[in-house]
Amino acid sequence: MGVRDRGAATTTRAVPPAIVVRCAEDAAAVLRDVLAGVEEEGVPVRVELVPGGDARDAATLAFAAARASSLDVGVGIDREGAGCVQHAKRPEDRPALTGPRERARLLGHNAARLVTGIPVKT
Amino acid sequence: MTLVAGVDIGNSTTEACVAELAASGEVTYLGSALAPTSGVKGTADNVEGVVTVVGRALAAAGRRLAELDTVLVNEATPVISGLAMETITETIVTESTMIGHNPDTPGGAGLGVGTTVDFGALGECAPGEPVICVVGAGVDFEDAAHGLNAAVARGVEVAGAVVHADDATLIVNRLDSPVPVVDEVTLVEKVPLGMPAAVEVAEQGRTIRTLSNSYGIATVFGLDAEQTRMVAPVARALVGNRSAVVVRTPEGDVTGRRIPAGSLTLAGERGTRSVAVDEGAAEIMGVLRGVRPLTDASGEPGTHVGGMLARVRDTMSELTGTEPAAVRIQDVLAVDTFVPQRVTGALAGEFALENAVGLAAMVRTSRGPMRLLAARLREALGVDVLIGGVEADMAVLGALTTPGTGTPVAILDLGGGSTDAAVAERTGVTRSVHLAGAGDLVTKLIDSELGLDNRELAEDIKKYPLAKAESFFHVRMEDGTARFVTEPLPAETFARVVVLSDAGMRPVPGRHSLEKIRQVRRSAKHKVFVVNALRALEQVAPGGNLRQIGFVVVLGGSALDFEVPDLIAEAVSGLGIVCGTGNVRGSEGPRNAVATGLVAAHALAAGLDQAVGE
Known part of the structure; x- marks a missing residue:
């Protein structure tokens, strides 16, 4: 006779654990690169597009994204394509990583590595 | 007063x-x-x-x-010490016959065998032929997947792929039917085209089974016994990998060559003998024991060892105004070690651990x-x-x-450049000896075995304990306990092994595990200090019998090391002597x-x- 986890049966998971990316609508090309980096590392990701007017700086977006992520890692991409990776438990003004649009792919890899627990790529 | x-x-x-x-x-x-x-x-x-x-x-x-x-x-009295390292093996891959860099995120799983064809030429492949697609730089992963799917739809059997970018997972996720894909191949343009090749990727957490097996490669390429013997080094080099590519080129080979490193001439009171440095430390120390006490040592010009011995001699000569020919090297210590070196002919920046011999030499003068x-x-x-x-x-x-000390007593002075010992009865010192090889050699061994190229960091790794940064807020120490930090760790430290030095937590570059770095540190201390402690005590003990010594007191800067005195005490524990770090004046x-x-x-x-x- 096994152990039945009645708790699991009654609670339905709405979304699978994932990194959250909050991206300004205008930065779609950069978003693709970030997502490619995360996917290559094998970590699930969820995207929330932010309309032009509401888009803040990358760090603010990243922090909000990290809080929204059940894996505690968030990526923020501002309207110019600059990116930032945050962890929900870090202070808001001390993001884990930042990068220009040219290094968006690398940022994606490293956001995922904060989840998988291996050293970041340089 | x-x-x-x-x-x-x-x-x-x-x-x-x-x-x-x-x-x-x-x-x-x-x-x-x-x-x-x-x-x-x-x-x-x-x-x-x-x-x-x-x-x-x-x-x-x-x-x-x-x-x-x-x-x-x-x-x-001035003591001049010197250190040199000779790498005595090298690994060469000829004709780009193998890729074994083991990237982090290969794609697919299984074994694919086919003829190598460039991605751009995929359209000209006839249906039915098994191919291994080589995707060069600049090809977007969506385009690569699209092209592979299109070829398969035409009937071409795409059995696997070799890719320049870090895109294997991305490509495989978009394939209609997954195949093994090895990525991060930096020099992908060197992969020979039109040749039979095999790509193997193991499931996560596992290692390849076919390409790391000589008979596996023989099966894939239909080799006979003689050809299989030639290909055995390739299989050996791929053992333990999660992924690999082997290309069947006509003269392709992986060889481990011995590099001639010159000879060392040891002149002693019992004769003069030469020994080839590439024979290794055991052989060199054996020859030394045979001619001991050493009266002089010299190496071959043009080698690291020869250059170091000449430098030591010249420095002492200048210092004391003696003719270089009149300066005598009094002791050498040879140590077997490893140096990570780039593999010649590698396609993806592969490193191999090559054998090396480290040599410490010492000269002192009474003038x-x-x-x-x-x-x-x-x-x-x-x-x-x-x-x-x-x-x-x-x-x-x-x-x-x-x-707690008494006579007869032996002292072991562990310094930076030399290890000294003396034995004394109540009446005074009866014998003393000075040996090459001490703290500086330990640092050099740690530096080279971890491939750091950073003497200062190696010194810190020698002196301070290690920990692994498990989150932004805590590290796990060597003994398994967790230590918390108040300020979040920077991203460069995340998931890395760090040294807990006086100046703060220093991340160690590379992907060595904590256990590996710890093992390198302890083995370097053992190879130098335990070997020298025994060598020194043996040379000062009455009749060469360590049991005649009642007490051994360990002194010197290196005696403050957190591991060395214990390693020495452990090594002499069976001899019935009291051995411990000194406590001068209590x-x-x-x-x-x-x-x-x-x-x-x-x-x-x-x-x-x-x-x-x-």
Whole structure:
């Protein structure tokens, strides 16, 4: 006779654990690169597009994204394509990583590595 | 009552103690200090360091320079030590026959065999042929997946792929039917096209089974027994990999070559013999044991070892005004080690651990400008300076102030450039020996085996414990306990092994695990200090029998290391001797032995109304 986890049966998971990316609508090309980096590392990701007017700086977006992520890692991409990776438990003004649009792919890899627990790529 | 200072000028550190001597010969120690040695030990350059340390010791004693009557200084004889490393093997991949860099995120799983074809030429492939697609730089992963799917739809059997970018997972996620894909191949343009090739990727957490097996490669390419023998080094090189590519090129090969590293000539009292450096440390040390006591050593010109021995000789020659030919190398220590080197002909930046031999050499002289040094000191301090007796005698006297010691006693002085030993009966020192190989060699071994190319970091790894950064807020220590930090760790430290140095947590570059770095650290200390401790004790023990020694006291800067004294004690534990780190005067630990001994000897002599020194 096994152990039945009645708790699991009654609670339905709405979304699978994932990194959250909050991206300004205008930065779609950069978003693709970030997502490619995360996917290559094998970590699930969820995207929330932010309309032009509401888009803040990358760090603010990243922090909000990290809080929204059940894996505690968030990526923020501002309207110019600059990116930032945050962890929900870090202070808001001390993001884990930042990068220009040219290094968006690398940022994606490293956001995922904060989840998988291996050293970041340089 | 006289106030005296005993000063020990060492290779790296100058130590002093200040004491009050009563007319009866009773000594009261008041304070001690240390400072880095200025210049080469035993030269007039040392004056600056001595002045500094005497000042500090007086301050610790609560006395002023004007109250000082005498400075006792050891007969500091210059010791020049040198280190060299010769790599004695190399790995060469010819005709780009193998890719074994083991990237982090390969794609697919399984074994694919086919003919290599460039991605751009995929459209011209006839249906039915199995191919391995080579995707070069600049091809977007969506386009790559699209092209592969299109080829498969036409009937081409795409069995696997080799990709330049870090895109394997991305590509495989978009394939209609997944195949093994190896990525991050930096020099993908060197992959031979039109050749039979095999790509193998194992499931996560597993290793390849076919390409790491000579018979597996033979099966894939239909090789006969002789061809299989030739291909065996390829299989061997791929053992333990999660992914690999093997290309069947006509002359392709992976060879491990021995690099000729010249010979070492050891001249001793029992003869002169030469030994090839690439025979390894055991062979070299065996030859040394056969000709010992060593009278001189030289290496072949143009080799690292030869150059180092020549440099050591020249430095000593300049220092003492002796002809280079008259300088004698007194001891060498050879150590087997590893150096990560780039594989020649590699396509993806592969490294191999090549064998290397490290050699430490040492020369000391009894001639040094001691009188000049003493005169300069007199001028600088305005105090009488007396040159004390033989260093080993002073060290033993100091060591015997360790509570619990008795004679016969052997002292082991573990320094930076040399390891010294002396054995003493109640009457005084009977034998002493000075060996090459000490703290500096340990640092060099750690530096090269971890591929750091950073002497300072290697020194920190030697001295301080390690930890692994598990989150932004805590690290896990070597013993498994967690230590928390108040400020979040920077991203460069995340998930890395760090050294807990005095200056803070330093991340260690590379992907070595904590266990591996720890093992390298302990093995380097063992290869140098345990080997030398036994070598030294064997040479000073009565009749070469260590059991005749009652007590071994370990002294010197390297005795402060958190592991070395335990490693030595463990090594001699079966011999029934008491071995431990000294505790000079019950308070100084392994430091200040010679300085204390100088004062003790002076007091004894003063008490007996005899003059000491000059």
